[in-house]
Amino acid sequence: MVKIQVKTTQLPIEIGEHTFYIDTSEKGAEAFWKLVTGYATKSAKITEKVEKETITPERADKQAKKELERVIDQLLGDGAFEKLYELSPEYIFISEYYMEICSAVAEELGGRKKQLFEKMQHYLEG
Structure with a gap:
């Protein structure tokens, strides 16, 4: 009998005493990249407004913090930012945690594809 280990698409992220799970399925990966791209775009717009002096640095800081709270809760689950x-x-x-999380998820997603490609190459080469 051949037993095949069930694989999971939940990537555990441990920060302090808390463990969060990020969905790394194809659908989860798509949502992750959309969230990351959206956050980067909003952050860039806030910076641009400060440079053009259309908002004060204090207002920009407040907006940036609000966006960070939103993205952390969407990424890790409701209430994650507060934790x-x-x-x-x-x-x-928390911004540094966000960058580390993004790096880990990107590595997981990229590594999975690379492993699959290498296994397929191995089987094809015999």
Whole structure:
């Protein structure tokens, strides 16, 4: 009998005493990239407004913090930002967590495709 291990598309992300799960299925990956791209676009627009002096730096900071809260909750689940803020009550730290999470998810998604390609090459070459 051949037993094949069931694979999961839930990538665990542990920060402090909290463990969050990110869906890395094809649908989850699509949602992840859409979220990351949207956040980058909104952040760039906020920076542009400051440079053009259409908003104050204080207002920009407030908007940036609000966007960070939104993206963390969408990425890790409702209430995730609050949990992280309790661990590290500093937006810059949570922003660093966000970058580390994005890097880990991107690596997971890219690594999975690379492994599949390498296995297929191995089988094709005999």
